[in-house]
Amino acid sequence: MHVVIAKVNEVLYDGEADSLTVLGAAGEMTILGHHEPLITTLKPGTITVRLAHRATAEGGASEQTFAVQSGVLEVRSEGATVLL
Numbered sequence: 001m002h003v004v005i006a007k008v009n010e011v012l013y014d015g016e017a018d019s020l021t022v023l024g025a026a027g028e029m030t031i032l033g034h035h036e037p038l039i040t041t042l043k044p045g046t047i048t049v050r051l052a053h054r055a056t057a058e059g060g061a062s063e064q065t066f067a068v069q070s071g072v073l074e075v076r077s078e079g080a081t082v083l084l
Contacts, residue, residue, distance in 0.1 A: 001033040002079030003049055005066055012066055012084075016052040020080050022073055035075050042071040047082060 003020050005013040020031040023045035031038075047066040071084040 001031075001035075003082075004079070005047060005049070005082040005084070007084045013049055013064060017049045018052055019050045020082075021048040021050075022068075022082070024073060031073075031075055031080050033079075034077065035080075037077070038073070038075040040073050042068055042073055042082070044069050 001017060001020075003013060003015065003017040004011065018032070022029060022031070023043045024040040025043065026040070028045075029040075045068060047068050049064045049066075051062055051064065066084075068082075068084055071082055074081045074083075
């Protein structure tokens with residue numbers, strides 16, 4: 001799935017991922033490809049992006065993490081967007 005994590009003036013991550021784990025309003029949740037549409041606020045914590053298999057096959061890291069104080073997560077059929 002395609003994941004974008006952005007601030008008003010900066011894109012922190014824009015790429016393919018196998019999953020996205022966040023601390024939403026109802027607790028920790030992991031988003032996978034083809035997840036039901038969803039919009040939620042985010043609580044302070046860590047966002048974990050598990051990178052797509054093809055990225056890790058090239059010798060890169062298997063995941064990236066981002067600290068978050070607040071934000072909004074929108075999940076669509078094409079992927080997920082996090083606005084911080």
